[in-house]
Amino acid sequence: MSNFIPTGIELSYLVATALFFVGLKNLGSPATARKGNVIAAVGMFIAIVATLLNQGVLNYELILLGIVIGSVLGAIAAYKVEMTSMPQMVGLLNGLGGGASTLVAVAEFWRLLHSVETVSLDNTITMILSILIGGITLTGSFVAFAKLQELMSGSPITFPLQQPINVLLLIGFLVGSGYLLIAPKDPTVFLILTGISLLLGVLFVLPIGGADMPVVISLLNSFSGLAASAAGFVLMNNILIISGALVGASGIILTQIMCKGMNRTLSSVLFGAFGGGAKASGGG
Amino acid sequence: MAEGLIGALFVFVLATLAGAEVINKVPPTLHTPLMSGSNAISGIAVIGAILVAGDRNLNLSAILGFIAIVFATINVVGGFLVTDRMLQMFKKKEVKA
Numbered sequence: 001m002s003n004f005i006p007t008g009i010e011l012s013y014l015v016a017t018a019l020f021f022v023g024l025k026n027l028g029s030p031a032t033a034r035k036g037n038v039i040a041a042v043g044m045f046i047a048i049v050a051t052l053l054n055q056g057v058l059n060y061e062l063i064l065l066g067i068v069i070g071s072v073l074g075a076i077a078a079y080k081v082e083m084t085s086m087p088q089m090v091g092l093l094n095g096l097g098g099g100a101s102t103l104v105a106v107a108e109f110w111r112l113l114h115s116v117e118t119v120s121l122d123n124t125i126t127m128i129l130s131i132l133i134g135g136i137t138l139t140g141s142f143v144a145f146a147k148l149q150e151l152m153s154g155s156p157i158t159f160p161l162q163q164p165i166n167v168l169l170l171i172g173f174l175v176g177s178g179y180l181l182i183a184p185k186d187p188t189v190f191l192i193l194t195g196i197s198l199l200l201g202v203l204f205v206l207p208i209g210g211a212d213m214p215v216v217i218s219l220l221n222s223f224s225g226l227a228a229s230a231a232g233f234v235l236m237n238n239i240l241i242i243s244g245a246l247v248g249a250s251g252i253i254l255t256q257i258m259c260k261g262m263n264r265t266l267s268s269v270l271f272g273a274f275g276g277g278a279k280a281s282g283g284g
Numbered sequence: 285m286a287e288g289l290i291g292a293l294f295v296f297v298l299a300t301l302a303g304a305e306v307i308n309k310v311p312p313t314l315h316t317p318l319m320s321g322s323n324a325i326s327g328i329a330v331i332g333a334i335l336v337a338g339d340r341n342l343n344l345s346a347i348l349g350f351i352a353i354v355f356a357t358i359n360v361v362g363g364f365l366v367t368d369r370m371l372q373m374f375k376k377k378e379v380k381a
Contacts, residue, residue: 057338070357078365097359103352249303
């Protein structure tokens with residue numbers, strides 16, 4: 001009996017992962033797209049129910065409350081949104097997913113900080129990657145949402161010294177990461193790294209024009225997959241690693257297809273505001 | 285590096301290669317629904333959120349996990365429903381045409 005439940009959970013994860021692959025495959029063709037979406041949703045349901053059976057999961061009230069609140073908010077948002085606002089809706093949802101992955105990494109860091117366990121090098125590296133990718137996804141998606149929703153100007157926003165600031169932030173992130181590898185239980189440095197990641201997400205999307213936002217959201221969707229995968233490495237959980245990698249890889253391919261459809265290259269979309277400014281503003 | 289990490293890297297790389305093969309020749313009308321559907325799958329982070337919130341002690345980790353559950357569930361539920369709404373619309377259009 002003691003082995004029955006953990007084995008059952010792992011097997012359920014295997015089924016769920018397979019359903020994700022089949023669902024995504026079906027989503028790519030018009031005749032089967034709707035069925036594919038349902039298949040993936042069934043996979044997600046199985047994965048969540050299986051996780052609730054985990055013996056380490058004790059706070060049922062808290063968890064169910066979270067699931068109910070999230071479901072209600074998600075359903076309201078899905079039914080209220082206008083058809084014309086779909087791309088920014090996906091952007092917003094995507095940001096929340098990236099935010100969740102970041103929070104998982106921060107929560108795991110906090111747990112390790114207050115336990116007697118030593119933090120291994122692997123742990124530190126995966127947590128750093130997780131907050132970096134997840135943080136960029138969170139704020140980048142929110143800026144993309146704001147641009148499409150016209151909460152802020154859709155034109156590329158550049159300011160003096162933008163590139164030097166980006167480079168400085170990246171260097172700061174690398175230095176902080178290096179420090180954390182030596183002294184893994186330093187909450188201040190960890191929080192600074194989280195802050196830099198969030199800032200990088202904003203700075204990454206600001207210089208990109210509103211017409212290119214769908215491509216950016218697709219790229220950030222790929223990032224949110226990688227963020228989930230990184231969170232999977234932090235918790236050493238296969239279903240997170242596999243599903244995240246699936247979304248990450250298919251998201252990149254889809255992004256390239258979308259770029260091709262617009263006769264653009266991905267690099268001209270991302271860095272157009274810096275190099276060929278005229279080209280970028282005329283695109284899309 | 286720990287053995288567990290190497291195993292996880294194998295899984296990651298193979299899943300990435302498989303994921304890259306799943307998508308090819310998608311008609312433009314399906315770009316947004318496909319993005320939205322795969323975005324809902326990335327809400328799988330909800331599993332991680334449940335695991336970190338599961339601790340009996342109600343400390344900061346559990347609270348962060350709780351917020352992560354709310355975020356990820358919005359992503360999952362909203363994502364799948366929005367995708368279905370988009371695809372429903374395409375079907376009606378096709379019938380009319």
